[in-house]
Amino acid sequence: MNYKIKSRIWIEADNNVFLGEGRVRLLKAIDTDGSLSKAAKSLEMSYKKAWTLLDAVNKSATKPVVITSVGGKNGGGAKLTPYGKSLIIAFDTINKGCWKYLDKHLDKINSI
Amino acid sequence: MNYKIKSRIWIEADNNVFLGEGRVRLLKAIDTDGSLSKAAKSLEMSYKKAWTLLDAVNKSATKPVVITSVGGKNGGGAKLTPYGKSLIIAFDTINKGCWKYLDKHLDKINSI
DNA sequence: AACCGTTATATTTATAAAGAAATAACGCTA
DNA sequence: TAGCGTTATTTCTTTATAAATATAACGGTT
Numbered sequence: 573m574n575y576k577i578k579s580r581i582w583i584e585a586d587n588n589v590f591l592g593e594g595r596v597r598l599l600k601a602i603d604t605d606g607s608l609s610k611a612a613k614s615l616e617m618s619y620k621k622a623w624t625l626l627d628a629v630n631k632s633a634t635k636p637v638v639i640t641s642v643g644g645k646n647g648g649g650a651k652l653t654p655y656g657k658s659l660i661i662a663f664d665t666i667n668k669g670c671w672k673y674l675d676k677h678l679d680k681i682n683s684i
Numbered sequence: 685m686n687y688k689i690k691s692r693i694w695i696e697a698d699n700n701v702f703l704g705e706g707r708v709r710l711l712k713a714i715d716t717d718g719s720l721s722k723a724a725k726s727l728e729m730s731y732k733k734a735w736t737l738l739d740a741v742n743k744s745a746t747k748p749v750v751i752t753s754v755g756g757k758n759g760g761g762a763k764l765t766p767y768g769k770s771l772i773i774a775f776d777t778i779n780k781g782c783w784k785y786l787d788k789h790l791d792k793i794n795s796i
Numbered sequence: 797a798a799c800c801g802t803t804a805t806a807t808t809t810a811t812a813a814a815g816a817a818a819t820a821a822c823g824c825t826a
Numbered sequence: 827t828a829g830c831g832t833t834a835t836t837t838c839t840t841t842a843t844a845a846a847t848a849t850a851a852c853g854g855t856t
Contacts, residue, residue, distance in 0.1 A: 759801025
């Protein structure tokens with residue numbers, strides 16, 4: 573039997589978690605759906621949990637990541653800023669690179 | 685303010701966690717102390733928690749990692765196998781390399 | 797045979813995290 | 827002004843995790 577190697581990476585700001593895989597997944601869904609409640613539904617997550625995650629992201633970010641609006645034509649919505657979109661891309665790039673690095677070095681374990 | 689990037693890596697065997705940072709820390713303490721109960725104390729962890737961790741390691745390992753003995757001269761003890769010692773070294777090597785990789789690419793986030 | 801320091805295990809009790817449900821507020825539309 | 831679909835927030839309940847406690851078994855030593 574061969575072992576597998578796994579990882580989780582996350583970004584911290586001032587000792588608080590800012591971005592992780594779950595939060596990036598939520599940001600992607602917001603970008604697709606244009607709404608926090610719809611994003612929550614599409615991820616099979618409670619609205620409250622999604623709201624709490626997004627709130628944490630916005631509070632620890634150095635620049636706005638998602639702009640929310642309440643009321644109006646369609647009831648409101650949530651929209652990623654260009655900064656938010658760039659964050660998703662950068663995070664995914666680093667994450668995939670990390671996986672690649674780890675897979676490349678797993679034989680250090682399997683060959684013992 | 686600048687972001688920091690953090691990670692956790694772990695090894696899985698057959699969809700079960702085999703080795704992670706906490707388990708490696710425990711193995712190191714066992715190697716130092718020669719006893720699971722002493723290792724637990726030195727890590728300020730309950731004996732039961734330490735035992736459960738070690739049990740999980742032994743159950744999912746492909747080769748013996750720690751040999752325990754009960755009764756006898758000093759009441760018994762726990763001793764790493766050569767395989768166990770090699771695992772610690774390999775895990776730490778990969779983990780440090782992962783940190784280095786991530787730190788090198790953090791500017792992808794900070795420079796947005 | 798009694799003692800000792802271990803490993804091994806079950807049971808109970810706290811504590812923390814997650815989930816569910818309800819409600820308010822907002823601003824456009826009709 | 828009543829209705830709609832959102833965001834925003836509180837409260838309560840449930841579930842999962844961790845911690846604490848107790849006890850058995852082992853095999854040398856004295």
